[in-house]
Amino acid sequence: MARRTIDMLRRNIFAGHDAGAENWSIIASLIETCKLNSVDPFAYMTATLPAIVNGHKQAQVIELLPWNYSR
Template sequence: MGYEVTTFKVTWGLPPKARLRLKSNGNADIQKVNAIVASLIATCKINSVEPYAWMKATLKAIATGHPQSRIDKLLPWSFGRTS
């Protein structure tokens, strides 16, 4: 991956048991995926979006052919807003 995932604030925002699960697995790829998902969930919460509803709608939109040129409409801060 060509980007750095900074997770300090996101990780410490999780409940202690969730933090333990993130650190207990030694697989670096799994940890990166966990960090990305935790970051997406935190971004949803910051933008007052319910994470499960956003993820479900976003994955459904991608699966049904949402155009790449309008990917910005799928981001958490755009979810549920019409323009």
């Protein structure tokens, strides 16, 4: 996603909402971390979010980080 597109989404979706802006910053950070580690962000989130919902242990969270993702 182009930098300009991310900035436009951030402004349009979360304008005026602190919680929304904080959530967006977390998502944008994950996307950029995936890119830096040559990981497809969509594939990463498609695999990781269900793992979290299905009870992945917090003590093993390091396994879910983008640089440990393999597919």
